[in-house]
Amino acid sequence: MNVKVDKNGYYGNFGGAYIPEMLYPNIEELRENYEQITEDAVFQKQFQQLLKDYVGRPTPLYHAERLSDKYGAKIYLKREDLCHTGAHKVNNTIGQILLAQRLGKKKIIAETGAGQHGVATATVCALMGVECIVYMGEIDMARQKPNVERMRILGAEVRPAKSGSKTLKDATNEAMRHWINNPSDTHYIIGSVVGPHPYPEMVARFQSVISAEIRKQLLEKEGTELPDYVIACVGGGSNAAGAFYNFYEDNDVNLVAVEAAGLGNDSGESAATTVLGKPGVLHGSKTLLMQTEDGQVVEPYSISAGLDYPGIGPVHAHLFESGRAQFHSVTDEEAMVAGVELSRLEGIIPAIESAHAFAALEKMEFKPSDVVVVNLSGRGDKDLETYIKWGKY
Numbered sequence: 001m002n003v004k005v006d007k008n009g010y011y012g013n014f015g016g017a018y019i020p021e022m023l024y025p026n027i028e029e030l031r032e033n034y035e036q037i038t039e040d041a042v043f044q045k046q047f048q049q050l051l052k053d054y055v056g057r058p059t060p061l062y063h064a065e066r067l068s069d070k071y072g073a074k075i076y077l078k079r080e081d082l083c084h085t086g087a088h089k090v091n092n093t094i095g096q097i098l099l100a101q102r103l104g105k106k107k108i109i110a111e112t113g114a115g116q117h118g119v120a121t122a123t124v125c126a127l128m129g130v131e132c133i134v135y136m137g138e139i140d141m142a143r144q145k146p147n148v149e150r151m152r153i154l155g156a157e158v159r160p161a162k163s164g165s166k167t168l169k170d171a172t173n174e175a176m177r178h179w180i181n182n183p184s185d186t187h188y189i190i191g192s193v194v195g196p197h198p199y200p201e202m203v204a205r206f207q208s209v210i211s212a213e214i215r216k217q218l219l220e221k222e223g224t225e226l227p228d229y230v231i232a233c234v235g236g237g238s239n240a241a242g243a244f245y246n247f248y249e250d251n252d253v254n255l256v257a258v259e260a261a262g263l264g265n266d267s268g269e270s271a272a273t274t275v276l277g278k279p280g281v282l283h284g285s286k287t288l289l290m291q292t293e294d295g296q297v298v299e300p301y302s303i304s305a306g307l308d309y310p311g312i313g314p315v316h317a318h319l320f321e322s323g324r325a326q327f328h329s330v331t332d333e334e335a336m337v338a339g340v341e342l343s344r345l346e347g348i349i350p351a352i353e354s355a356h357a358f359a360a361l362e363k364m365e366f367k368p369s370d371v372v373v374v375n376l377s378g379r380g381d382k383d384l385e386t387y388i389k390w391g392k393y
């Protein structure tokens with residue numbers, strides 16, 4: 001199947017760059033330069049070196065025997081939870097900070113919802129000694145106090161977005177406004193495979209190290225590079241895009257994307273975009289989007305802050321529409337149960353985002369010979385309070 005981005009930034013019917021004219025020069029500068037810069041041998045050498053020595057890559061591909069027994073398949077976990085800062089997000093922020101340097105940008109801005117992308121951005125800015133401003137909704141700042149303080153310890157300035165619902169979309173608007181006003185010295189680090197072209201493809205390429213490693217590691221362990229299934233959770237979709245990227249053209253590899261159904265897809269409290277969404281434009285790209293009849297964005301809900309997003313990256317809208325990936329949705333309760341199950345069977349407490357991917361195992365049927373890779377996108381330390389509040393363990 002062709003999942004390549006075309007020259008206008010489309011995956012099938014989705015993608016593109018729907019931006020205000022004021023932003024055009026910034027996006028154009030990126031579009032014209034990102035491939036040449038990131039494919040350059042010196043860039044790649046520095047990127048790979050940092051992934052190895054700073055992030056701790058390659059992350060292990062771990063055969064989870066007790067989990068395998070339970071579900072009747074050979075299940076491997078891709079351990080992105082062991083990355084520095086506790087999740088896959090840092091793969092992308094390392095790539096983008098190196099890109100920003102090559103573009104001669106002296107300052108970094110980012111937006112963050114739950115704070116995880118803000119922390120990953122503040123981390124690489126500290127690493128490179130670059131000024132960092134993170135926009136965050138005022139309500140999110142109150143809800144995610146520890147991440148606000150992490151960013152501050154790392155030397156970033158956290159600026160509250162005080163308009164609208166005071167959450168992620170307002171922080172995104174503020175970041176865009178900042179960028180329009182400071183185009184020449186500032187790079188905007190987007191945290192998932194969303195936003196105007198070339199961001200979705202650029203972020204996917206930085207994250208594609210995940211599936212590149214899976215192929216190598218499976219060859220060593222199974223004598224073949226190809227699993228039968230790759231399962232990953234989807235918020236914006238960057239960990240999933242990274243885990244799928246090098247398998248798009250291997251049609252025997254089943255790609256499984258898992259969205260958050262919150263309190264249930266009929267409850268009005270969900271974030272399952274492929275179930276509830278319709279085509280629309282969000283954050284600069286055409287994609288599937290949860291919206292009202294007249295096109296107002298519907299506030300999503302999930303127990304997991306990282307999946308609480310009203311859209312999905314355009315590549316996932318295309319994977320859904322074309323049938324190349326199957327999509328499941330998982331409720332808060334199912335995810336929490338799966339998170340505790342992984343903790344008890346394997347001694348690994350997952351991020352609640354990642355727990356959604358594990359909950360899909362329950363909804364699937366396997367043959368004993370099936371090789372299944374679950375992308376364990378992050379660790380559960382940040383979610384301890386949510387586990388405690390849920391309490392059923």
Ligand SMILES: *Cc1c(COP(=O)(O)O)cnc(C)c1O
Nearest residue numbers: 192235236237238239306353378
């Ligand atoms: C942010 C986050 C996600 C969701 O983001 P994607 O871009 O969909 O990967 C998933 N898992 C963890 C641990 C996260 O921090």
